[in-house]
Amino acid sequence: MKNKGIRNIKKKVLSKNWYTLNNYSFEYKREDGTWETQQRESYDCGDGAAILLYNREMKTVVLTKQFRMPTYVNGNEDGMMVEVCAGLLDGLSPEECIKKEALEETGYKLDDVQQVMVTYMCPGSVTQKLYLFLAEYDNTMKTEEGGGALDETENIEILEFEFTAALDMISDGQIKDAKSVMLLQYAALTGIFSD
Numbered sequence: 001m002k003n004k005g006i007r008n009i010k011k012k013v014l015s016k017n018w019y020t021l022n023n024y025s026f027e028y029k030r031e032d033g034t035w036e037t038q039q040r041e042s043y044d045c046g047d048g049a050a051i052l053l054y055n056r057e058m059k060t061v062v063l064t065k066q067f068r069m070p071t072y073v074n075g076n077e078d079g080m081m082v083e084v085c086a087g088l089l090d091g092l093s094p095e096e097c098i099k100k101e102a103l104e105e106t107g108y109k110l111d112d113v114q115q116v117m118v119t120y121m122c123p124g125s126v127t128q129k130l131y132l133f134l135a136e137y138d139n140t141m142k143t144e145e146g147g148g149a150l151d152e153t154e155n156i157e158i159l160e161f162e163f164t165a166a167l168d169m170i171s172d173g174q175i176k177d178a179k180s181v182m183l184l185q186y187a188a189l190t191g192i193f194s195d
């Protein structure tokens with residue numbers, strides 16, 4: 001840890017169930033050189049990877065739809081979220097993870113994936129680092145049914161949209177998952193569908 005303005009970090013586990021909630025107390029060096037003690041709760045749900053599957057010829061993208069409880073209890077009417085395929089690393093490299101998740105959730109077997117960004121999605125309270133990928137797909141790569149791992153009760157619906165329709169879904173609020181917005185807008189900004 002390289003920041004000389006931070007010292008005496010102490011971790012206390014507040015909750016350790018599915019994921020882990022820690023409280024960190026630490027000393028922070030202010031501009032006038034004095035040290036102040038701060039407390040920050042920090043939710044550790046592991047790092048993850050997400051991927052936008054796109055087909056250049058058909059100008060389509062593959063997305064998923066699933067129930068997300070944390071959104072249901074905070075204003076998302078039916079709790080359903082349209083998202084790019086994503087999952088937690090669970091000890092795999094980001095690339096290994098996203099290939100496994102893509103097969104499990106969408107049924108597409110990917111060989112080439114392109115990492116385009118690494119982001120902290122909620123840096124004030126969640127430790128998660130998220131690796132964002134793009135990959136081309138076509139029908140020959142659909143080797144499995146998809147839908148998510150049965151033992152994880154994921155119940156994932158696979159959706160295929162015209163790219164322009166997916167962008168419209170951001171504007172009209174049907175897509176409101178940050179990683180999905182970022183990847184779709186990245187695709188638009190870098191012109192992956194232009195010849």
Ligand SMILES: Nc1nc2c(ncn2[C@@H]2O[C@H](COP(=O)(O)OP(=O)(O)O[C@H]3O[C@H](CO)[C@@H](O)[C@H](O)[C@@H]3O)[C@@H](O)[C@H]2O)c(=O)[nH]1
Pocket residue numbers: 018019045047048049050086087088101128130152153154179
């Ligand atoms: N029993 C139980 N199961 C849980 C719990 N929390 C999550 N799960 C299960 O664990 C699965 C994890 O699936 P993944 O595909 O690995 O992850 P995800 O939930 O799709 O995505 C996570 O990572 C993304 C990328 O980092 C994140 O964007 C997303 O918000 C989430 O944290 C979930 O689908 C769900 O079935 C819990 O508290 N209890």
Ligand SMILES: [Mg+2]
Pocket residue numbers: 085086087088101105
């Ligand atoms: Mg997932």
